[in-house]
Amino acid sequence: MKRIGKPVFFIVALLIVALTVTSFTGIKVGSGSSQTTIIKGAGDIRWGIDIRGGVDVTFRPPEGYDATDAEIDSAKSIIETRLVYQNITDYEVYPDYNNDRIIVRYPWKAGEEDFDASAAIQELGETALLTFREGDSVDDEGKPTGDTLNNIILEGKDVVNATANYGPIDSTGVNQHYVSLEFSEEGTKAFATATGKLASSKGSISIWMDDVLISAPTVQSAITDGKCIISGNFDAASAAELANRIKAGSLPFKLEAESYGSINPIMGEKARDVMVLAGLIALILISIFMILYYRLPGVVASIALVGQVAGMVACVTGYFGAFGSFTLTLPGIAGIILSIGMGVDANVITSERIREELRAGKTIDGSIDAGNKNSFSAIFDSNITCIFVAVILMGVFGPPESLFAKILSPVLFMFGPAATGAVYSFGYTLLTGIIFNFVMGVTASRLMLKSLSRFKGLRKPWLFGGEKA
Structure with a gap:
């Protein structure tokens, strides 16, 4: 058995406590209306129509x-x-x-x-209606004028896709943020003609949302394959913002x-509060049962479960900057509850395996090592199937340009186009819950349990689920 130092338990437990506190309370600086949110908390969750209207x-x-x-x-x-x-x-x-x-x-x-x-x-x-125009001439009010006003190259309906990416774009191999564009067949022809005309003079093609200029990249060369990139001083946020604005303008006409x-909400915030209270009571009762029945493994499992819940809340609120916040509705809550059940199951399987090894006469270290090893395959099998389901749900019912849709593109033709947010939300909370089950219920709990087994005062078989001497 690989030795785990005594401080590991306290380090892992403190990290879980820190994640739990900050994921629920968030971190804000300033006061009053001038507050700035550093980390989003549970108060920043966007609740569904059924709860808040x-x-x-x-x-x-x-x-x-x-x-x-x-x-x-x-x-x-x-x-x-x-x-x-x-x-x-x-x-x-x-x-x-x-x-x-x-x-x-x-x-x-x-x-x-x-x-x-x-x-x-x-x-x-x-x-508004998106247009690509020749040049970037503007009048005193910032509206298009001259050739820019008169020469519309293509419209938003000609844009098939716009995505924010990160990586090398030229021979230097330097990674940078950029926006990729893909045009329709008609758009490809129009764009090829325009870029061929402007490439020699290093002219620009400006992108407009009605009469608002949102970007004016310089044409470096003729582009004939219907795919181009916009590069510059982008960071992740600005690249994503431009890509989203271009996608937003892909409407066939301006909407008014x-x-x-x-x-009005169907259930209301009081119903939400009751659900949260019920979930908290259930978590407490499960923790009490785990502690009384499995003792030290039960204590560790309870800490890991709290960490798993905190991790899921963090994924919903947008705690991790790379991932935006999600609307939390009944299907999303169902995904959280299901993944918590998977977390309890993982800890029960491991604790039972350790208990069996102790009753078979093995040492504490040997029982923990064998219990962790023998339980992993069962935990992995049950969790990986849920991950497959979650990824399929997100691929089928999420945005067609999402990562999961791209992964499943060879088989998505069987389902047809869809962007059903409620199902996508269920898949998202289920996926994040299973991921945090591996992080907390498998990795963190095993580190903490092995660490506790190094303390001389705790090296008693009955504390790990064995028979009391």
């Missing part, structure tokens, strides 16, 4: 524009993808083909106090908000 808005094309059913479907699909990309995973989007209308319902953002529906609509992102209002 939300916004009901009806969008329509510009006056006099007769949208086809295909264009309405395209706009609906882009709105759904945009919502999921912003991790708004509880929404309803309904097309009205007869009246050229799209009805959208989604929850209030975290921390909303004024419940201003007109202001909340802006969170959907730009509903015809009417909007508020939606």
Whole structure:
């Protein structure tokens, strides 16, 4: 058995306590309205429509524009993808083909106090029309003028995809953040003509959201394959922002908000509080049972379970900067509960294996080592199947440009296009829960238990589940 030092238990336990406290409370600096959030906490969770209510808005094309059913479907699909990309995973989007209308319902953002529906609509992102124009000439008001006003190269509907990436883009091999664009067949032809014209003079192609300039990259060479990159002084956030704004402008026409209002919650915050209280009571009862029945392994398992819950909360709130916050709804809560059950199961299997080895006459060290080794395959098998399910759910029901969709692209044709946030949310919480089960229920708990076994006063078989001498 590999020796684990005595301080390891305290180090791991303190890290779990720190994660738990900060994931629930968050870290903010400043005071009053000038507070700056460093780390998001449970108070920053965006709750679903069923718990907190939300916004009901009806969008329509510009006056006099007769949208086809295909264009309405395209706009609906882009709105759904945009919502999921912003991790708004509880929404309803309904097309009205007869009246050229799209009805959208989604929850209030975290921390909303004024419940201003007109202001909340802006969170959907730009509903304006995206255009790529020749040059970057602007007037005194910053609007396009001259050739830039008159020469529209392509529109948002010609953009198939826009993604933020990181890596080398030239022969220097230096990694940097950049935005990748992919155009449709018509867009490819128009872009090839424009870049061929502008490459020799190192002219620019500006990107506009209606009359607002959002980027003006310089053309380095003719681009004929329908794929290009925008590079510059990007960081991860600015690259993602530009990619999202370009995707948001891929609508076939400009959307206008015809009417909007508020939606009352179905369950309400009191129901949410009751659910949280019930979950807390269940966690306490499970911990008491584990401690009484398995003793020291039960204590370690309880600490690991708290860490697993904290890790899942952190993934929902956006605690880890690389991952945005998610809307927490009933399906998402179900994913959390299921993964907690998997965490309990992992600790029970390990504790029972250790108990069996002790009763077979092995030493404490030998029993812990054998118990951990013999239980891992069962834990791994049950958890890896859940990971497969979660990844498939996120790939099928998430944004088509997401990592999981790309991984599953060879088989996604069987399911057809979908961007169902509720199912995507369930897959997300289930996946993060299983990952933290491996981190806490397998790795952290085993480190802590091996560390405790180094203390002379605790080296009693009955403390590890064996018979009392």
